Amino acid sequence: MKIILLGYMASGKSTIGKLLSENNNIPFIDLDKFIEEQENKNISAIFKEDGEVYFRLKEHQYLKELLQKNTDFILSLGGGTPCYAGNMELILADKNSTSVYLKANIRTLLNRLEKSKLKRPLIADLKSDELAEFIAKHLFERSFFYEKSDLKIKIDNKSVNEILTELNNLLP
Ligand code: S3P
Numbered sequence: 001m002k003i004i005l006l007g008y009m010a011s012g013k014s015t016i017g018k019l020l021s022e023n024n025n026i027p028f029i030d031l032d033k034f035i036e037e038q039e040n041k042n043i044s045a046i047f048k049e050d051g052e053v054y055f056r057l058k059e060h061q062y063l064k065e066l067l068q069k070n071t072d073f074i075l076s077l078g079g080g081t082p083c084y085a086g087n088m089e090l091i092l093a094d095k096n097s098t099s100v101y102l103k104a105n106i107r108t109l110l111n112r113l114e115k116s117k118l119k120r121p122l123i124a125d126l127k128s129d130e131l132a133e134f135i136a137k138h139l140f141e142r143s144f145f146y147e148k149s150d151l152k153i154k155i156d157n158k159s160v161n162e163i164l165t166e167l168n169n170l171l172p
Helices: 013-024 031-039 043-050 052-067 087-093 106-116 128-146 160-170
Strands: 002-006 028-030 073-076 097-103 151-154
Touching (some): 002 013, 013 028, 013 160, 028 031, 031 052, 052 087, 087 097, 097 160, 106 128, 151 160
Parallel strands (some): 002 073, 028 073
């Protein structure tokens, strides 16, 4: 089985994915890291030098490649992955995949992203007072895709262990 973790930036996809992988002994792949390795460049440099359209193209290409693998894995997506290039449809059509939306509210995301926005090219240049409005609008647009996931877990005010327990109980 493939488990695909998705959700907004800073919703904990990579953290939860890594721990779920260790606990269940299933290999972990982080799509952003995979793209960086394949392209030999970090995400910020890809956005800056090649542009977002190129990034979305590569994101789609590598996601497709990974879904075609015949092995089990836990995959954490980038925050935008489900919202471009028919990626969410591709995931939902894959009968061996279970998609999980790590659902966070605006306050949780704002708190986390204020501390970690610099490594994220979409928000790195936003001022603190612009960030809340950006997240609110962006999350509203993206929720349409995220909500299509097979499973949803609310993560606000929960510890990593609580989220992992909930997830393990929900997984088929
Ligand atoms: C993006 C989220 C990032 C990364 C890229 C674009 C997005 O991943 O894929 O900067 O569009 O939300 P994280 O969700 O891991 O920050």
